[in-house]
Amino acid sequence: MQVNKIAWDDTVLPFQLDKADIRGRVARLDGVLDGILKQHDYPAPVEALVAEMALLTALIGQTIKLRWKLSLQVQSNGPVRMIATDYYGPEKEGEPARIRAYASYDADRVDAKAAPMSLIGDGYFAVLIDQGPDMQPYQGIAPLNRESLCAAAQGYFAQSEQLPTRFHVTFGKSTEAGGVEHWRAGGVMLQHMPKASPFASGEGGSGEGGVLMAQDLVDGDDAENWNRANILLDSAEELEMIGPSVSPTDLLFRLFHEEDVRVYDAQPVKFGCTCSEERVRSSLSIYSRKDIATMTTEEGRVTADCQFCGAHYDLDPATLGFEAEKPADGGE
Template sequence: MFDDTPSGDPRPQRTDDLILPFQVGDSAVRGRIVRLGPAVDEILSRHDYPDPLAQLTGQAAALVAMLGTALKFDGKLIFQAQGDGPVSMIVADYSAGGALRATATIREGAKDTVEKAQGAELHYLLRKGHMVMTIDQGPDMERYQGVTPLDGPTLAKATISYFSQSEQIPTAVELAVGRVTDEEGRERWRAGGIMVQFMPGEGGTRERGEDVLMADEDEDAWNRAAILLETVKPDELLDPTIAPEELLFRLYHEDGVRVFEPKTAHFGCTCSRDKVANVLSQYTREDIEDMLEDGAIEVSCDFCREAYRFELDESGKQFRE
């Protein structure tokens, strides 16, 4: 499932919009660090979310970038959180090749409540609900889906709970999103994240699934890695002047840390006029007539806000190409 080939030159040429896999010492502790600059700025700039929701949506993007780059096939990793709070849904996905996008839905009339959040508070914004991870390997392949209740005050904590409940994989995660002033004095969104997991089948001495309990030695290595991960500060995850390798060295220099081939991310949406037309074709004539305004229907993509306009032709029965 995981594809981490050691690279000849571990130092990536870029420090933004990249995901760097790593291994702590010789242990079964595997991790990923993500730094998003222009990719997350474009995702969040296309929406007009109150800051707390922009932060949470950016965290979801950083999370799917870390998880999606662990998949070795040409598929897509989709994160969805649904709740009964002022925010009803957040969706983010990462496709093989690096396309990253995210969107959120505020419940009608709840924008003020969203603005009152102290930050990216998952439990306040979505309240009770579920989180779903879907691995989509294309139309002819079976989908994998894991579902757990939303559990925790933050997305990072809910993710730890997801992996514990759904996959029985010990996990530690930290996520951060914020505005940072760039060299030209403009405020830009940035996101960062780091995670470690105990993956016996991916290094170390034991096969995955061989034993749920860890050997003492494993347990020590895991506990140390997880505790050190918690010491990372949001500023360190966001600061463009701290290279990902430098941050890894700060955290794990005692055990040693090995990095692998980095992967990249960029903003990208898969919507198209054809896809929207296909959706519209499934409505009845009455529904279409209800949707018409001045003889046309305008549909905008939830992810990228691209607007698609469909006008009826002279017969009034068909959309003009």
């Protein structure tokens, strides 16, 4: 049965609170999550972690430029070893951005009824921005926070970027009248406009182990504005975040009408993977014929599966590596 599409599903809406000197984004994900999660048979708590990570990726990724790539990654020593997401900026203005995600986990250590964050151990939250050929990628990391993946992302922005940042999100399985059960997610991101923080050159913050927190980075009027905006955001209800009745613009004006909220053009997003046979061949082009032989199956083929979308590639080993034979016309 077809899931009903709501006009603001799979969009990210940027906004600004002029009085508070705060910028932000509202995201609604529906088809994106369906595209990501239907590729895998994750246990429910793993699905929840991937959904939260995809929502964070949409909220953070909206700021990158055309054709840039944002990657988020969680590395953990818990049952969920890794969650990786990619956000590909639009090729042209007005086109959708693309998001993909997957999780790596130890199935025998995952309790299907466990709280999602109980599956995340010690580790780190990483951000990588690829600006394209001939540009040095940016990478930053921060310790994981056992509270939530959102808290880990907030810690990253405070510690690595020294930008007060707040995420307020909700996600879960939803069933509309006459519809089928599917995942939906909605969230709001607040971020104080960049400026010199009072702790920019200090030693440590108020977080565990001296980690900087958002409240460490604002003082005076900025602290008052930041706290007020966060109190207003806390009043957002779950149905306002993901339900069909309240649009993102209505939500923003309900929450922040006294803050001179300014709304910009929404960015559409969709599920999308960049894997291809050409990319597989390129990744194997550094190997010799002898190396390729070690990757060859008993059936005499080299196979590869995309972790993100599940695409399966079946290739002739003679056409792979730097000693490859040129495929015959009409062949591989």
